[in-house]
Amino acid sequence: MVTLPDASLIRHVTLPEQWLLDALQPLPPALRVGLWDLQSEPQGLALGDIEAVVLPYIGAVKRLPALQRVPRLRLVHTLTTGYDGVLAAVGDDVTVVTASGVHAASTAELAIGLMLASLRGIDLAARDQPEGRWNHVTRTSLADRKVLLVGVGGIGREIARRLAPFEVTLARVGTHARDDADGHVHGVTELVALARDAEILVVITPLTESTRGLVDARVLAALPDGALVVNVARGPVVDTAALTAEVLKGRLRAALDVMEPEPLPPGHPLWTAPGVLITPHLGGDTSAFAPRAIRLLRAQLARLAAGQPLDNVVRPGFTRA
Amino acid sequence: MVTLPDASLIRHVTLPEQWLLDALQPLPPALRVGLWDLQSEPQGLALGDIEAVVLPYIGAVKRLPALQRVPRLRLVHTLTTGYDGVLAAVGDDVTVVTASGVHAASTAELAIGLMLASLRGIDLAARDQPEGRWNHVTRTSLADRKVLLVGVGGIGREIARRLAPFEVTLARVGTHARDDADGHVHGVTELVALARDAEILVVITPLTESTRGLVDARVLAALPDGALVVNVARGPVVDTAALTAEVLKGRLRAALDVMEPEPLPPGHPLWTAPGVLITPHLGGDTSAFAPRAIRLLRAQLARLAAGQPLDNVVRPGFTRA
Numbered sequence: 001m002v003t004l005p006d007a008s009l010i011r012h013v014t015l016p017e018q019w020l021l022d023a024l025q026p027l028p029p030a031l032r033v034g035l036w037d038l039q040s041e042p043q044g045l046a047l048g049d050i051e052a053v054v055l056p057y058i059g060a061v062k063r064l065p066a067l068q069r070v071p072r073l074r075l076v077h078t079l080t081t082g083y084d085g086v087l088a089a090v091g092d093d094v095t096v097v098t099a100s101g102v103h104a105a106s107t108a109e110l111a112i113g114l115m116l117a118s119l120r121g122i123d124l125a126a127r128d129q130p131e132g133r134w135n136h137v138t139r140t141s142l143a144d145r146k147v148l149l150v151g152v153g154g155i156g157r158e159i160a161r162r163l164a165p166f167e168v169t170l171a172r173v174g175t176h177a178r179d180d181a182d183g184h185v186h187g188v189t190e191l192v193a194l195a196r197d198a199e200i201l202v203v204i205t206p207l208t209e210s211t212r213g214l215v216d217a218r219v220l221a222a223l224p225d226g227a228l229v230v231n232v233a234r235g236p237v238v239d240t241a242a243l244t245a246e247v248l249k250g251r252l253r254a255a256l257d258v259m260e261p262e263p264l265p266p267g268h269p270l271w272t273a274p275g276v277l278i279t280p281h282l283g284g285d286t287s288a289f290a291p292r293a294i295r296l297l298r299a300q301l302a303r304l305a306a307g308q309p310l311d312n313v314v315r316p317g318f319t320r321a
Numbered sequence: 322m323v324t325l326p327d328a329s330l331i332r333h334v335t336l337p338e339q340w341l342l343d344a345l346q347p348l349p350p351a352l353r354v355g356l357w358d359l360q361s362e363p364q365g366l367a368l369g370d371i372e373a374v375v376l377p378y379i380g381a382v383k384r385l386p387a388l389q390r391v392p393r394l395r396l397v398h399t400l401t402t403g404y405d406g407v408l409a410a411v412g413d414d415v416t417v418v419t420a421s422g423v424h425a426a427s428t429a430e431l432a433i434g435l436m437l438a439s440l441r442g443i444d445l446a447a448r449d450q451p452e453g454r455w456n457h458v459t460r461t462s463l464a465d466r467k468v469l470l471v472g473v474g475g476i477g478r479e480i481a482r483r484l485a486p487f488e489v490t491l492a493r494v495g496t497h498a499r500d501d502a503d504g505h506v507h508g509v510t511e512l513v514a515l516a517r518d519a520e521i522l523v524v525i526t527p528l529t530e531s532t533r534g535l536v537d538a539r540v541l542a543a544l545p546d547g548a549l550v551v552n553v554a555r556g557p558v559v560d561t562a563a564l565t566a567e568v569l570k571g572r573l574r575a576a577l578d579v580m581e582p583e584p585l586p587p588g589h590p591l592w593t594a595p596g597v598l599i600t601p602h603l604g605g606d607t608s609a610f611a612p613r614a615i616r617l618l619r620a621q622l623a624r625l626a627a628g629q630p631l632d633n634v635v636r637p638g639f640t641r642a
Contacts, residue, residue: 109464127447
């Protein structure tokens with residue numbers, strides 16, 4: 001193993017958008033900060049000087065190959081909570097850091113919104129509305145529901161916090177069984193057993209090789225009739241084909257902000273399956289993003305400048321002092 | 322004033338539906354309980370014997386004139402939180418009791434659902450869905466919003482509880498300025514001034530002569546551009562004509578579970594106004610109703626049988642022991 005220089009020496013950083021550069025003024029004097037969207041050429045820094053890259057928020061995954069052009073790359077910072085593809089796109093010596101926390105409020109509130117819209121028929125009312133149809137139907141409340149939350153990271157925690165006053169019974173699933181400040185976390189090996197008792201299954205794990213297809217045909221088959229599957233994580237965490245089959249049978253319901261593929265192609269049966277609500281990956285993309293992204297990056301740049309460890313490191317790529 | 326006999330002597334009660342009668346078995350032996358929906362003839366009790374009537378949950382307002390047929394009526398118990406028209410439909414000597422609390426969870430969660438659906442564009446996504454349109458737009462989050470809650474009764478309290486984890490700034494308005502366990506309640510005289518700073522105005526007051534038209538043209542005009550009006554109370558609490566004018570101008574948004582009149586007639590401009598989400602008075606009508614109604618009525622019948630004061634009395638109609 002090569003021992004790499006200490007992170008405190010990172011001095012050349014790019015940001016993906018001008019508004020971020022503006023909002024982060026004044027920058028720490030120890031840093032030189034350029035602008036690079038991974039599409040056009042970097043501004044303010046030469047490719048050969050760049051050591052740290054903050055990825056764009058939207059569309060980063062497709063632009064990851066551009067990182068190959070950065071010979072001295074040592075740090076990649078996402079503006080997303082997920083880091084799909086980033087670990088594989090850069091060498092093991094490159095530190096990978098996420099914007100965990102920045103999207104938690106926005107994604108967690110969408111999860112609650114999707115549950116409520118689906119259960120309470122807000123989606124159907126919205127479709128009736130242009131035709132002037134007043135179609136009163138007794139609905140299932142969120143109150144009294146048994147909710148199974150798969151994923152207990154930052155956004156999972158925020159979903160749990162927001163669910164707490166809604167008179168639900170909540171069970172949580174993480175990688176390993178354990179107890180935390182909020183009670184017991186079940187291990188992922190218990191997922192099928194727990195699904196048998198879940199009226200709402202909420203998926204909010206990162207997409208990794210161990211979560212790909214985690215909510216598979218077996219888990220879905222274990223859910224009771226009429227259960228609602230809510231996915232605000234990443235599409236491939238749920239087996240889309242198996243879920244499509246279940247909803248087309250009318251056995252399960254679904255409220256999906258993410259699916260596979262995205263955008264969902266025209267004519268895909270999920271678009272028109274009964275009991276399915278689809279939103280176009282709205283998760284973290286709200287007014288909540290900018291102030292939280294600015295707050296995080298300001299703190300992270302100050303840490304870089306001071307040679308302190310960064311928050312949200314998902315892979316430490318170099319030997320720290 | 323005539324001094325009426327003590328409430329503990331009420332022994333003849335009607336319930337509006339068979340499932341309630343079944344669910345409340347075994348009934349307190351001291352009571353004789355019949356079945357009456359205020360449309361057909363009472364079963365199990367003669368009109369002349371009835372002293373207490375539990376109104377039907379749906380459609381009670383139109384059936385109130387039937388109470389004139391009950392010569393010994395002394396108590397009316399709604400299955401709604403509101404009691405629109407009940408005080409006027411019976412004499413001052415008749416006690417009026419509501420189902421306050423029974424609908425709180427259901428109505429409060431709908432208020433949150435309407436906010437989230439409107440802000441996050443879940444309604445628009447639901448309309449895009451049948452056409453297979455993937456229309457990603459950056460939205461306003463509920464997080465960081467300034468919410469003005471008008472109404473601090475049972476449902477208002479439950480809305481406030483549910484909003485607490487959503488990273489909003491909440492101001493509350495009641496009849497009179499005061500402090501309660503959750504902080505300061507502004508008086509209704511401050512409503513116009515508070516509206517100037519509100520991004521979301523949520524209305525959850527009972528409909529009384531003092532709240533009719535409470536959210537009038539002046540309050541609506543005070544709201545900043547783009548503000549969202551959420552009504553889960555009763556339609557006439559908001560000036561529907563003034564609100565319609567504001568949303569047609571594109572100045573305000575609205576998410577309305579109640580409006581005036583209901584059902585909203587076909588062709589009414591609110592149906593197709595931009596930024597308006599309409600649900601067909603779904604508020605309390607969910608699976609949450611039955612278990613909570615049963616729990617309340619079981620407790621109330623036990624109190625009647627024991628000669629104890631009832632919960633949720635909005636007008637004591639007789640002299641109590």
